[in-house]
Amino acid sequence: MNLPAGTEEYQETHNGIAIQGFSYTENNIQQSAETIADICFDVSGQNNFNDYIASLNETGFNNSNLALSSIKDWQVGEGFAEAYLGCHFSCCFPWSNNRDLKNPNSSLTGADLVGYCNGQFAFGEVKTSKEQKSPPQVTSKKGDGLNAQLNKLCADADARWVLVQYLFHRQTDDAEYQSVCTSYLQNNKNFYIFGVLIRNTSPVSNDWNYLKKHLKPHAQNSVFLVGLYLPVDDGIQKLHQGVLSAGGAS
C-alpha cells in the first residue's frame, strides 16, 4: 500500500497528545485514489442487502419498508484515514471497517478504525468536515463528536473490549492478534488512539483546540490527533470523485 504523506503543516504535543496536520494537493489525491478505492470497494465486504431482505420472510416480519436502494454507500473519509494511518503511522487494520455500514444511533460502542499499531491495539475515529469554522463542530458535538468518541475509547474498557472481540472474529493472523492482545491484557492502557479530521480548509492547529481542552488521554504518547487537509473548497468532493472513478475502474 502506497500513499503520499502530503506536507506537514503543524506538529505539537499537548498534554501527552501528539497533534499533527498534513496537507494534500490535488496531485496527492490522484496518487491516493486507487489505494483508497481498494479499501472502499473491497469485494469481499459487499453487502448482500437484497438477500437479507428476502430472508425476513422466514421471521414473520414484514420486509416491504426495508426494500431501500441497495446502492453501496461508503465513507471515503474513513477509507482515506485508514490508508493514511496504515502508510504513515505504522497502523494495520486487518478488517476494513469501511466494509460495514454505520448507524449513528445504533449501539453503545463502535469505532471507525480497529486494528494494530506497533504491537498494540489501535482504535480510531474519523470525521470529515466541510465546515469553515475552526475548530469544526464535529470535534465538539455532544454524543457522536470526536471528543466524545475519543474520550470514550480512552476511558471505557468495556467499549474497547467489544472492539477487541469484534477484531478477533475478523483477524486473519492469529500470532499477530495474540501478541497485541497479550500486550493489552498485561496492561489495559496498552493501546493507541487516533483521531483523524479530514478537512477542505487551510491547515490550522486551532482545529484541535476543543480536543486539547477536553480530551483526557489514557496514557502519555498514545493518543494521536491527525488533521488531513485536502485542497480548499472542493478537496473532499475531488477525493470522492477520484476514489469513485478508481473504484469503478477496478
Add this chain to the structure above:
Amino acid sequence: MITRDMLQNIDQHWAVKAVGDEALRKSILQYAKAKLVKGAIGKQLSLDLEDNFHDEDALKRMAIAYEMVAIEGMKDFINHTDNDELSDQFMAGSHRAFELNRVLDTPKEDDLKFIFHLLHLSSLAYCGDCWTDLRHIYEACSADIEGLSSCKNETHWDQRILLSLFTCWVGLFRKNSWDELNRVSSSIAQLRENQAQYEQEYLSSETNAQGQAKAMRLMSLYHWAKATELLALYMLQGEPADIKTQLDKHFHLAIDIAAKGGDAQLEVLLRWLHASAEQMVNGSIWWVAQTINSKATQFIKNLSSRVNPLLELLPPQRTALKEMGLLDPAKTAVVVDMPTSGGKTLLAQFKMLQAVNNFGESKGWIAYIAPTKALVGQIVRSLRQDFSPMGIQVEKLSGAIEIDALEEDMLNDVNSFDILVATPEKMQLVLRNHKIERPLSLLVMDEAHNIEDENRGLRIELLLATVKQHYQAQANFLLLMPYVENAKTLSRWLAHDRDAGLSISLSTSPWQPNERIIGLIKKQEEEKRGDWSIEYQTLLTSPHTIHLKGQHKIGGVRPINVSKSKASLSNLAAGCGKVFSDRGTSIVIAKTKDNAWSIARTLSKNMADLETVSADILLIQNYLREEVSPEFELIGMLNKGIAVHHAGLSDEIKSLMEWLVEKGELKVLCATTTIAQGINFPVSSVFLQSIEYPYGNKMSYREFWNLAGRAGRVGQGNVGIVGIACDSDKKEGELIEFVQQSTGDLVSRLIAILDELEKRGKLNNLEAMMYAPQWEDFRCYIAHLLNEKKELQATLNEMDQMLSNTFGYSALKNENSKKSDQLLAAVKHYTESISRNMGVVAKANITGFSVESVKTAMKGINQLEYDLTPADWMPESLFGSAKSKLPDLFSVMFGIKQLNFSHDEEQGRNQSRMADIAQAWIAGKSIHEIATDFFEGSGSKEISKVYNAIYSKLANGGTWGLSALSLMSGLDFDALSDSQKRQLNLMPAMLYHGVKSESSVLMRMNSVPRSIAEKLGEKFQQQEEKRSVAIAREYLKGLHDNDWNAVTSHSEFISGSECKKIWQILSGNIQL
C-alpha cells in the same frame, strides 16, 4: 460438563498468562471470591476487602482474558466441530469469565448498557454451566429489570424491539414461570403487529447510508426475535424438532447482518446469545424425550407445565443423560456419584420411566429404596405428584419390618403399583421371601453410600447381593450417592458382565449448586469484661470451597446473651444460626436430641417473635396442639420461626418442619445429624456444634460433605455458609485436617469388619467371631442362601459363587485371596452348623431374624408358663385386655438382641411398662397423656421419650418382634378363620400406626393424622365395602370439607379444613 482438568488447561492459555504470573492470578481469583462473599453475606460476616489483594483493574483484565479463551472456542462449540479441546476451552473460559464478571459492578445508569451487560453476563453463566447462579443476580437486579420491562414508551423502533427482546431473554434465562416463557411468543407477535406503526418513521433518514444501516439493524433484530420465539417454544413444548438448525440459521443471519451493519456490540452479544441458545437446547428436558419414550414425553410435558416449570436439566443431569449414557439400555448397573443437590432424583425418574416403558407389558415393577422412613414418605409424595397423572402407580411400604395383611394384599395385586418405595430392611423382607411374583425390572437405591454405614451397611450390601442372586436376569440397578470415588468398582460389581456396568462420577467436578465457605466458629474475647463474639475462619477443603484470609467476626458482641464463660460450642452454633437466619433458614446441628432442644430454647430467648405468624405456622401449631400436647414447647418456638427436627419427634412432625422450611417460614431449624440423610429442602447455612456423634464416633467425611452440601442449594443464597464450632487448638488442628481429607472409596462393611478383626489378631478365629452382633446381617444372609437351596451340599458347593454376589467378598477375592478363603471356610462352617435344623432356618428366612434370634425367641416362648392360643394374638386381646400376654411377649423380645431393645433409657426394659405404653398408644391416647402417664411429665424431654419409645422401640422392634413371634409360636394357621388370620396379620400394623382397626390403619397408611384416624376409618368402613390402600386414598381425595369437619368436631384445637390441609401436605396431595 466442565472438569477441573479443563479449568487447569485454560490457565496455560496465552491470554490468561498475559495477565500476570500464577501468584497474581491466584490473588485475583481469591479477590473475586472475597468480593462475592462480601456481596452475599457482608451484613452478617465482617469482611474487609482491603485485607485482600485489591486490584479492580487486574480483575477486569483477568475477566477479559478468560473471555478471550472462551471466544477462541466459541465456533467449535456452536458448530459441534471435531475439536473437543476448543469446545471444552469455550465452556471453561466462560465459566471463569462468569466467576469474575459477576463481581464487577452492574452499570445501572444507562439502560442500554445495563441490557447488554446483563445479557452478556447471563450468556457467560449459561455457557460456563453456572446458570443456577443467575437467579441471585436476577433477584438483585429485579427492580431494574421490572423498570425496563414496563418502559413501553420508547419511541425508537429499534430500541423498542431491543427492550422487548431483553425481557424475553430475561424470561428464558431465569425461567421463573411457565407464563413468563409463554409470553415470549406473544411479545414477538406484538412486535410484528407494531412493525407497521413504528418502522417507517424510524427508517426515515438524512442519507441513504444511514437508512440502510438502520434497515440492517432492524433486520438483525428481526432474526434475533425469530430465534428467540423458536427457542422459547422449544423450551416449553420441545418443538420444532430441528430447533438447532433453525436457531443456527436465524442467529447466523442476525450476526451477519449486525456485522455488516457496523453494529459491533450487537454482533458480539448475538454471538454469545447464539452459544447460550445452543447450551439451553442441550440442557432442555425435551431432549430426553427424544431419547426415551412416550411416557417420558408425557412426564416432561407435566414438568414443563407446572407453575414453577422444570424446563432445563442441571449440568450434572445433562452430563449424566447426554454424555454418559444413563439411559443406555445395555447398561444394567448404573452408579451415579453426584454432588448433594445435583438433581439425582430426576435422573432416577427418567430411569424409572424407561423401566416402566420397557417392562410394562410383563407387569414389571420397580423397587425404590430410601434410607429412612421420612425419606420414603418424601420420595413417595414427590413421585406420586409427578407420576400419578400419567397412570404410574407409586406405593410405599411402612417402616415396620413385617408385612401386614394390607401390604400383602397390595403386593399380590398385579395392578396395585408400578413403583414400590421402602426402607432397605423392609425391601429385604419382600425380596428374600419372593413376596412379589411380578418381575423386578429396576432397583433404585438412594443414598447408596450407606453401604459403608457401621450399623446398616452390611444389610444394604446384602440386599443388593440378594437382588443379584435372584433377580439379575431381568433387574437393572441404579445406585445414587454423593462423593464416592470408586463408583466404577460398584457398577462392575452389580453388572452381570464387565461392559454392562456404568459409573457416572460427577461429585468431584467443579460444578456446584452454589458457592460455599466452610470454616471454624470460635469464641473471641471482647474488650469489655465478660463480653464475647464469634470469629469465623474459613478452611481450605478438598472440594475447593471458598477460602478467605484472616478471621471474620460473625454478628456483633454477645450474639447470644450469655457471659463469655457460658458461650459453649452449642451457643456458638446457635449464635451463628441466629445471625445468618436473616438470609433464609439456618440449620444448627446439635450432637444430641437434648442439645437440639436446648439450642432451640437458647435461640427462643435470644430471638424476637416473628412480626406476623403465618397461616402455615398457625396450622402446624394447631396440629401439634392436637396430636402432641397443647403445652408442647415447639408450639411457642414456632412463633419465633424456630423449630426442631430429630429422632425424638414423629415422622409426621419432621415432615411438617421440612415443609415449613420449604415454604420459607423458618428462621432456624435445630436438628441432629439424622437430617443429613438425603432430605431435600433448602437452607442457606449450616452450623455444627460438633462433628462427633454422641458416643464419640466422628462423622465420616462423606456424611459431613453430604450435610455441608445442604448449605445454600440451587435457588438459595449464592454463598452457602457452613461453620463448625471449635474451642481448642487441638480440635482446630483436627478439624482443619478433617475438611481437607478426600471422601475416598466406598468400602464394604464386610471388609471393614474383617480388617478390624485382623487388627485385633482375631482373624484366625473367624468361625467363632462370626457370632458377634456385627455379623448378624451376614448370618441372616447365609441362612437365606441355605433356605433357598434347601440342601446343605448344594449350598456349600455354590457358596463361593453366591458370596461373590456381595461387594465385599468379590473385592476381597481380587485383593486378598487368603482372607476371602478364610471367610469362605468360616461361612461353610457356619452353614453346616445351622443346617442341622432347617425348620429354624426357614423361620429365620420368613421373619428376617437370624437363626440365633429364632432360637432365642423359641426358647423364650417355650419358657412361658402357658401355651399361646390364637385368641391371645388377636389385637383386642393383646392391646385391649387386662389379660393381655403382651408383657410376656415383650419379655421374650427383650431377650432378642436383633430387635435392639438393649440400649433403652430408664425403665424402658420393663416389659409391662412397654406393654402398657403399646396399649395406650393403640387405644388412641395422646402423646401428652402417654408422657404424663408413663414418663412423669409432658415437657419436651418426656415427649421425646414417648416418641423414642414408640418409634424406636414399638414401631421397629415391637412390630417386627410380635410379627415374628406369632409366626414361631406354634399357631396352627390353617385352623384360623379368615377373619382371625387377617386380624393377626394386622396386629403389628396397628401397633405401628397407633390405631385399633383395619380401616384406621388404612387411614394412617394414607397419612391421616392419628387423632382423627379412627373416626375417619369408621366413616370409610361404613361407606366402602372393598378396602385397600389405593381405595382408601381415593376415598380421602373425594372427601369434602364437611366430611373433615365431622371428624374433627370433638377437637378444640384443629378444624376439619386444617386437618385436610395437614393430610394434603403429608400425603403429597398438594398441587405443585
